[in-house]
Amino acid sequence: MGGNQLGSVFRITSFGESHGAAIGVVIDGCPAGLVVRRDVIQKALDRRAPGRSAITSSRKEKDIVEILSGVSNDVSLGTPICLMVRNQDARSEDYKNIRNIYRPSHADYVYDAKYGVRDYRGGGRASARETVARVAAGAVAGILLDRLGIKIYAYVDQIYKLKSKVPYDQMDINKSIPNALNIPDDTLYDKVTKLIQVAKEEGDSLGGSICCIIRNCPVGLGEPVFDKLHADLAKAMMSIPASRGFEIGSGFGAILMKGSEHNDSFYTDDHQKIKTKTNHSGGIQGGISNGMDINFRVAFKPVSTIAKEQTSVNTLGQSVAFKNIGRHDPCVVPRAIPIVEAMTKLVLADHYLRNKTSTILHA
Numbered sequence: 001m002g003g004n005q006l007g008s009v010f011r012i013t014s015f016g017e018s019h020g021a022a023i024g025v026v027i028d029g030c031p032a033g034l035v036v037r038r039d040v041i042q043k044a045l046d047r048r049a050p051g052r053s054a055i056t057s058s059r060k061e062k063d064i065v066e067i068l069s070g071v072s073n074d075v076s077l078g079t080p081i082c083l084m085v086r087n088q089d090a091r092s093e094d095y096k097n098i099r100n101i102y103r104p105s106h107a108d109y110v111y112d113a114k115y116g117v118r119d120y121r122g123g124g125r126a127s128a129r130e131t132v133a134r135v136a137a138g139a140v141a142g143i144l145l146d147r148l149g150i151k152i153y154a155y156v157d158q159i160y161k162l163k164s165k166v167p168y169d170q171m172d173i174n175k176s177i178p179n180a181l182n183i184p185d186d187t188l189y190d191k192v193t194k195l196i197q198v199a200k201e202e203g204d205s206l207g208g209s210i211c212c213i214i215r216n217c218p219v220g221l222g223e224p225v226f227d228k229l230h231a232d233l234a235k236a237m238m239s240i241p242a243s244r245g246f247e248i249g250s251g252f253g254a255i256l257m258k259g260s261e262h263n264d265s266f267y268t269d270d271h272q273k274i275k276t277k278t279n280h281s282g283g284i285q286g287g288i289s290n291g292m293d294i295n296f297r298v299a300f301k302p303v304s305t306i307a308k309e310q311t312s313v314n315t316l317g318q319s320v321a322f323k324n325i326g327r328h329d330p331c332v333v334p335r336a337i338p339i340v341e342a343m344t345k346l347v348l349a350d351h352y353l354r355n356k357t358s359t360i361l362h363a
């Protein structure tokens with residue numbers, strides 16, 4: 001299986017299966033001299049952990065991160081950093097009844113068809129548990145970005161048909177949203193909570209979207225042909241399990257605008273900085289950051305594991321009816337926030353380091 005790596009200078013390699021011994025990541029290209037404390041990575045993993053509210057999965061993993069290499073006395077050595085989290089709360093018996101069934105909209109069938117063998121326990125490598133590796137590595141990338149003053153902030157902006165009316169540029173990115181769903185607007189929070197509870201009672205699931213804002217991104221990040229900054233962000237977001245769409249700036253809304261409405265006019269502010277009056281570009285033009293806030297949305301599907309009875313086929317191709325047993329989330333969108341943030345950090349850290357070789361003219 002290829003494709004377990006992301007990034008070209010700050011490069012991560014993720015490993016592990018949901019119910020295997022451990023999930024982990026190797027980070028290549030992290031500069032030496034960065035203060036990398038275990039508790040900073042642990043905090044990021046604690047945010048990702050399930051079981052934080054009544055409407056999310058009850059898998060109570062401790063997710064204790066171990067730093068196996070690349071850091072000494074809390075300082076990165078410039079050598080590969082290996083981070084590992086041992087799996088502890090894997091209830092593999094929950095999956096025995098679906099061992100020979102291709103669960104609808106899961107990766108079971110395609111893994112079997114492609115590899116001829118698969119770890120059926122908890123979705124194996126296709127499980128969202130793999131994102132432990134991304135969040136751990138993202139925490140290290142975040143330490144680098146913090147030094148540069150780059151801020152990343154994601155929140156839930158839609159669940160099913162209920163969409164937040166707060167525009168992204170009115171969000172106070174210095175404050176965390178004080179509710180379990182990370183959704184702005186308390187009235188919306190109440191409505192969405194009820195909606196998710198109903199879906200749970202009905203044995204169903206719901207999707208939604210996450211909005212992400214990047215502030216203080218320097219001008220110049222992004223390699224403008226195949227590795228455009230928004231192309232790499234899109235790839236990173238679309239690699240998150242259950243993601244279904246990516247929109248930068250005006251996104252699909254641009255279809256309904258004319259050029260005269262969509263163009264972002266430049267002006268020079270009081271500090272002699274070139275800015276744009278509007279930001280339909282989403283902070284990226286020609287694949288390169290322009291210094292405005294970068295903003296994008298990621299759509300997530302309603303997760304495939306539902307409690308309702310479903311029909312499918314078994315590994316022999318025979319029709320079967322089955323019901324999932326065990327734990328599942330009716331809506332995983334809020335849980336994807338730390339993952340969206342981590343993936344954003346990984347892409348930005350990589351592009352920041354790549355940009356160091358762009359020109360000698362500004363030196």
Ligand SMILES: Cc1cc2nc3c(=O)[nH]c(=O)nc-3n(C[C@H](O)[C@H](O)[C@H](O)COP(=O)(O)O)c2cc1C
Pocket residue numbers: 057105106107123126127128240241242243301303304305306327328329332335336339
């Ligand atoms: C944080 C998070 C948690 C997830 N938890 C579940 C889950 O409990 N049940 C489920 O069916 N899918 C869950 N998923 C999605 C599946 O991993 C994913 O849909 C599946 O592997 C198939 O991949 P695809 O949807 O990207 O095609 C989760 C995704 C994320 C981001």
